[in-house]
Amino acid sequence: MIVREKNPVNLEMPFGEIDGFITPADRFYVRCHHPIPAIDIDAWRLKIEGDVESPFELSYAELSEMATRTITTTMECAGNGRVFLEPQRDGAQWEAGAVGTAEWTGVPLADLLARAGVRDGVREVILQGADEGEIKDPPRPAGKIHFARSLPLGKANDDVLIALRMNGEKLSPAHGFPARAVVPGWYGMAAVKWLTEIVATREPFQGYYQTIDYAYWKRGPASPVLTPVREMRIKSQIARPEYAENVPAGQPYRVHGAAWTGGAEVTKVEVSTDGGTTWHDARLVGDPVPDAWRLWEYEWDVPAKPGKAVLMARATDSEGRTQPARHDEDGGSYLIHHWIPIEVEIR
């Protein structure tokens, strides 16, 4: 793993090394805003409260006894690929490895909300984690705050899991033990780790991590509106060749990578080996899995003449959405899904 920050711990997988559909837990990127909280599992409780008929709390044993569902989803940090932005932006300088696909097992959030009895008029469900810390740069609230995000009630009741297991094993501390949210089709910041509180609310939640942080400017009929980052944008990444790799001249080379999107299916991946002038269809590998990435490959006939080449990949989904040629500045340092040029050396 590549260490982007030591404390709080932030690790990315060298994306060039993906070798399968499922990302093993110890190769799955780690994104933490605060130190990993020390959790005493006997004292830990998950509270379901707010605007509900009967608030309640569960111990780890009680939560583990509930009926579970297992889903395979891709999770990408909304800042994945930030290092490719020009000019350079503040924040963790992720390359392409702040993304992974895992099999998650957990209790549907809808079941917990049904048991609590959500009152009429509730619009959002806030998820809060046990981790806390002070924000460095203004604007910021005073003192320590917890990591928290909200979901619209419709999404919360649709397909969100309170996951207890990742790839069949108990969650590791870095990935949110004892329980974390998994929010299919959304960027990773929605997948709150070390969950302690689930709060139903009538008001749109305006917490730090969906206003000051993890928000973008959405265009509408009037002035741009600051909007929480939510659904993942259509994106493809080249795993190999890697940036600055030496590619043997005059031989076939298997260009490969992965592509994903939020709430739709990847239907096409194209590859350019001439800096975006011409594009060729890549082969989509395996069968589509909802809300999970699709691996792809393309056999490149590498020219016999040595020199530089610029590779790019671009994906299209079943909603007809495709990747833009350039980064959308309204996304700030998030939603990075433009064609990312991979320069290689043919030798």
Ligand SMILES: Nc1nc2c(c(=O)[nH]1)N[C@H]1C(S)=C(S)[C@@H](COP(=O)(O)O)O[C@H]1N2
């Ligand atoms: N409590 C808590 N949950 C959190 C975070 C955090 O810092 N604290 N980081 C979020 C972000 S930004 C991402 S991308 C994902 C990363 O999950 P992972 O570390 O298991 O890959 O967790 C999300 N959940």
Ligand SMILES: [Mo]
């Ligand atoms: Mo993230």
